[in-house]
Amino acid sequence: MSRKVLVVGHKNPDTDSICSAIAYANLKNQLSEDEHIPKRAGEISDETKFVLEKFQVDAPDYIQDVGTQVRDIDIRKTEGVQNDISLKKAWNLMRDLNVATLPVTRQKRLEGLISVKDIATANMDIYDNRILATSKTSYKNILETLGGTMLVGNEDGIVEGGKILIAASNPDTLESFIDPGDIIILSNRYESQLCAIEMGAGCIIVCTGAAVSMTIKKLASEKGCHIISTPYDTYIVARLINQSTPIFYFMRKENLITFETDDFTEDVKGVMAKVRHRDFPVLDVHGDYFGMISRRSLLDVQKKRIILVDHNEKSQAVDGLETAEITEIIDHHRLGSLETISPVFFRNQPVGCTATIVYQMYLESHVDIKPDMAGLLCAAIITDTLMFRSPTCTEADRKAAVALAVIAGIQIEKFAEELFHAGSNLQNKTPEEMLYQDFKTYSINNVSFAVGQNTFTNAAELQEAKEKMLSFLYVNASFRRKDVDMLFLMLTNILDESTELLFYGEGAQEVAETAMKVRAEDDSLHLRGVVSRKKQLLPALMSAIQQ
Numbered sequence: 001m002s003r004k005v006l007v008v009g010h011k012n013p014d015t016d017s018i019c020s021a022i023a024y025a026n027l028k029n030q031l032s033e034d035e036h037i038p039k040r041a042g043e044i045s046d047e048t049k050f051v052l053e054k055f056q057v058d059a060p061d062y063i064q065d066v067g068t069q070v071r072d073i074d075i076r077k078t079e080g081v082q083n084d085i086s087l088k089k090a091w092n093l094m095r096d097l098n099v100a101t102l103p104v105t106r107q108k109r110l111e112g113l114i115s116v117k118d119i120a121t122a123n124m125d126i127y128d129n130r131i132l133a134t135s136k137t138s139y140k141n142i143l144e145t146l147g148g149t150m151l152v153g154n155e156d157g158i159v160e161g162g163k164i165l166i167a168a169s170n171p172d173t174l175e176s177f178i179d180p181g182d183i184i185i186l187s188n189r190y191e192s193q194l195c196a197i198e199m200g201a202g203c204i205i206v207c208t209g210a211a212v213s214m215t216i217k218k219l220a221s222e223k224g225c226h227i228i229s230t231p232y233d234t235y236i237v238a239r240l241i242n243q244s245t246p247i248f249y250f251m252r253k254e255n256l257i258t259f260e261t262d263d264f265t266e267d268v269k270g271v272m273a274k275v276r277h278r279d280f281p282v283l284d285v286h287g288d289y290f291g292m293i294s295r296r297s298l299l300d301v302q303k304k305r306i307i308l309v310d311h312n313e314k315s316q317a318v319d320g321l322e323t324a325e326i327t328e329i330i331d332h333h334r335l336g337s338l339e340t341i342s343p344v345f346f347r348n349q350p351v352g353c354t355a356t357i358v359y360q361m362y363l364e365s366h367v368d369i370k371p372d373m374a375g376l377l378c379a380a381i382i383t384d385t386l387m388f389r390s391p392t393c394t395e396a397d398r399k400a401a402v403a404l405a406v407i408a409g410i411q412i413e414k415f416a417e418e419l420f421h422a423g424s425n426l427q428n429k430t431p432e433e434m435l436y437q438d439f440k441t442y443s444i445n446n447v448s449f450a451v452g453q454n455t456f457t458n459a460a461e462l463q464e465a466k467e468k469m470l471s472f473l474y475v476n477a478s479f480r481r482k483d484v485d486m487l488f489l490m491l492t493n494i495l496d497e498s499t500e501l502l503f504y505g506e507g508a509q510e511v512a513e514t515a516m517k518v519r520a521e522d523d524s525l526h527l528r529g530v531v532s533r534k535k536q537l538l539p540a541l542m543s544a545i546q547q
Contacts, residue, residue, distance in 0.1 A: 499530045
């Protein structure tokens with residue numbers, strides 16, 4: 001049976017992360033019966049939007065957390081019942097469905113719950129002989145519970161008053177017990193039937209299917225007294241009649257514990273551990289009743305299946321990964337801190353772009369690459385290798401980009417110019433948007449740090465961005481990063497092949513200067529020939545931190 005598999009890039013995704021996820025999901029869907037769905041773990045940059053619009057490909061949906069959710073559980077689709085059905089009918093439904101709880105709904109909305117415990121309480125703890133009147137029980141419920149037939153009266157009526165009484169004594173004594181509106185359980189004794197009607201009983205229930213004379217029927221009709229005939233004897237009727245009570249009188253309708261389909265199972269487990277209910281209702285995103293789950297449901301939960309592309313660092317991965325099942329990793333970065341429970345398919349190559357690896361896998365699988373997928377992969381290679389200027393770029397990247405450009409019908413130089421212009425247009429972006437456009441976090445020797453990168457094709461735009469970001473980091477006191485000790489931001493001039501490195505946090509300047517062997521000027525390091533975060537900056541920073 002096919003399952004869904006999510007193909008996800010890293011947080012704060014760049015063009016390679018998004019395009020590789022889309023293209024690899026497309027490849028897997030042609031090779032596997034499973035449904036592979038590309039997802040994104042962050043906002044899409046203007047550069048990536050340009051690429052997707054250029055090749056008319058929809059952006060992947062955003063996913064914040066891949067933890068197991070209630071929707072991943074085998075939810076029991078128990079139908080909701082109306083609140084006026086009898087306790088006996090509810091019991092029969094539970095028995096037939098083999099469930100301990102029924103949801104009570106009205107127009108898809110959850111009104112309450114009725115459980116085996118509630119029915120047991122009604123049968124064992126209720127000693128109220130006026131329960132049918134108190135609960136406004138319908139005569140239809142009484143007829144259904146007793147398997148009876150209405151001989152006189154309106155079966156759509158409601159018990160408005162009176163108590164339940166068994167006519168076990170002689171008529172002379174019976175007169176002193178009967179009040180107007182009472183429900184009298186009796187046999188075929190004509191005198192007892194006549195006495196009950198004359199004393200104003202609201203209903204008489206004739207047991208064992210005994211015949212009722214025309215005289216009694218006529219008198220009952222004149223006095224407004226219902227007559228019900230049942231095949232059961234007096235004992236059975238007396239035992240069953242309370243079960244005709246409508247469930248709304250006993251159902252739980254306050255402080256109901258419900259879950260939504262989007263809730264995470266880890267949170268659900270915590271709630272279930274604090275209460276002793278056997279079953280819990282689930283609501284959909286619109287608040288309508290969806291189904292029922294129990295503690296046992298959590299034993300059969302299926303973890304989300306995930307393929308990671310363009311990263312293998314836990315700090316860069318989508319939230320909730322520890323509760324998901326990683327099946328594959330396709331990447332071109334250093335080996336990170338990610339751990340898996342079971343062996344996975346892991347392809348890691350020292351190339352400049354994940355899209356190059358995906359291109360190779362298309363060739364190896366003998367799957368044709370359509371122009372739209374070729375355009376995405378080519379764009380990813382151009383951006384990740386900075387148009388082949390990055391030291392991470394390999395001959396495999398160049399060959400892949402050239403071949404993909406032919407399939408996509410684009411000229412690399414012209415397309416690259418449009419692509420970099422879209423990516424470097426930061427005039428309308430806030431400093432925060434600029435910082436997190438291409439932002440990755442790392443950890444070494446118990447030191448956490450982050451490295452962001454923005455690319456430019458114009459020195460003036462880069463200088464403007466530098467002033468804006470320095471003001472944001474140092475002047476704007478509201479900026480604080482509690483989850484990292486140090487932060488570094490690369491402002492890279494693609495044409496000039498240089499970078500202005502900004503730094504923030506205690507010890508960040510010392511680490512940057514030690515790593516790059518350059519003294520800071522004007523709160524930044526000017527790094528000639530440095531354009532690659534992965535190959536030129538990151539290893540140097542890690543070495544400096546270790547020292």
